Amino acid sequence: MRRGLIVSVTLHLLILLSAVVAFSFDSEPLPPKPTLLPVDLVTPAQFTKIKAGQRTAKAEQDNARKKSEAAKKKAARKRKSSKRKSVKAPARKPTPEKAQNSPKKIKKIVKKPKPKPRKVAARPKTVVAKRKKFDADRIAALLNKTPDAGTRMPAGQEKKKKPAPAKGRAVGRDRTMTFNEIDALRAKISQCWNPPVGGLGADAIKVKLRMQLSPDGSLSREPEVVNRAGSPYFQAAADAAVRAVMLCQPYRLPARKYALWRDMILNFDPREMFGG
């Protein structure tokens, strides 16, 4: 019995400890991300474009580009892989094959053609040149790629990178939303948010909202108010926040980062509007 008790207590402590450790990590990983800085340096024009909100244009462009690129890349890959098969040593054969298979699957199932095809197709310059327009995400990805191309990463290492996204988990830069993406989202919601003002202490009322999105950027369910307070001021503020999020949908966010933006927390805090 006593042993059982000891074990039970130890276990509880362990769970508590792990919870504390996990939670404290949980709150930290996002903010310090100096690697995101290049995006801001490169794309002021794109930034304003996103703010202006070229929703439909961007979507069509993306779709068209995806299709044409996918077709080109398929062709390019086939050519490459056949070449490699004939040139390279037999020990490396499995690698390109796997590399080919995984992106195909992703394209079909998850609709995320951007990261992987680019990595495979980065070598044939023609494909890169076909890209039509400036895109913050693509630039960032290209910058990412530069060292890869220079150092000619062996196929074995490429293989290590690819399986992770294939499971739907973001890697590298895709692990976080960029400042641009967050800023664009923030700007969009700000336009729809009409907080009740003038009430006594209304400027201090914060509403925490959970927003869950479908891959097409529309709300997958009604936004959920996470924090609660009983005052009529809070009720009005919470309603206004929910209205803003519903009014603003659909949201255009990079499809490959869906894992990141499918479930987000929005903190509505009107203090700055009152010079607080």
Place this chain on the structure above:
Amino acid sequence: MKPCNRDVKGGEIARAPRIRLRAWVRALLCAIALLLPVAAHAVVEIDITQGSLQPVPVAIPVFGGASLHAPKLSAGIAGVVIADLESSGLFKLVDPAAYIERIVNLSQAPRFADWRTINAQALVVGRISREPSGRLKAEFRLWDVFTGKQLTGQQFFTQERNWRRVGHLIADAVYERLTGEKGYFDTRIVYVDETGPKNARIKRLAIMDQDGRNLRMLTRGRALVLTPRFSPTTQEITYLSYADGRPRVYLLNIETGQKEIVGDFPNMTFAPRFSPDGRNIIMSLQQGGNANIYMMDLNSRQTSRLTNTPAIDTAPSFSPDGKRIVFESDRSGNQQLYVMNADGTGQKRISFGDGRYSTPVWSPRGDLIAFTKQLGSQFLIGVVKPDGSGERVLTEGFHNEGPTWAPNGRVLMFFRESPGAAGGPNLYTIDLTGYNERHIATPAFGSDPAWSPLIN
């Protein structure tokens, strides 16, 4: 991961307790280990700190009502609701010409998609009918167009002549639900109606709804009247009248018309105002070149002196909790604002800006004090926090004066004098943002407004 699975599977129920325990321990540890990476994958959190301050688009179709003898009432009541909400500056009516759905049945949920299409965010639907007793029955529902939820709904029974009041009550309910603060539409204004040439004005006490309707004169204009103030608890007003050539403080019951002199003081009295509980009146009494602030108990008619300075202390106004009083005094050389405890102790100056501050009025919600400020040739209406910080000017002009608060402490009414021989005072409202200024139409010139508390 694999050992975990194996262990969990291997944790056979039939085995010895120790082994089972061990298996459970491993299982738990594995579960924790599995949870860790999930927890580490932090949810993206975004702060939204800026919003747009646009009026909320509201759709208000004409109220329905099949058995109605006076169909004008349906449109009339909806019209009152619309006018009230729009006057607050916080709501904008969606053009009725754009309405797709025609609301017929109040108990059925509207087709929200139709209302979303025309960019309405809130929808007010109502129905007016007549009871067998002859009374009017008014019902309304406020819907959130996006979530499809009913935010509030009420019904009122009243005499037909009170139909405008029904409109104000509905507007108050909508306002309260959407902004979180009490409405102020079901209120009245008492003010001084001014007619005749500038040098021989006839001044009468008048009372009207806050939107300028249902105007009624309370005095005949034989004696000059000044500074009417509402009782916070009863349907009474106190004011100053120069009947018999001497200024005296009167109490007037609005409903009965009964009038009485509060106190017959040997000297001049000014600026009477009720305490928040309605039991006392504070005012200033002139003694020689000085004026000091006194409080009078309305039951016992006993007065107590609150200030004692060789200066002019006047225009006292209680804080809503009745614990403090703000007043103006020229004890420092020119008019400034001071705050003291209700017993006269702890007097402290709170205004230090340029210009002369006068007629302070404590907000009904306690957070601000409104004042008139003379700066150069301009008269400004502003607000300041009770500790003297956060002074803001809301409106300025040739001559603005006499601010009075709406009962929710969000809107002020004041009068503005227009220059010239034909000029005169007119009533205006302004909200705390300073942007929503509106003229309140009166048949003649109007000054010295006083806003009533909410009518219950």
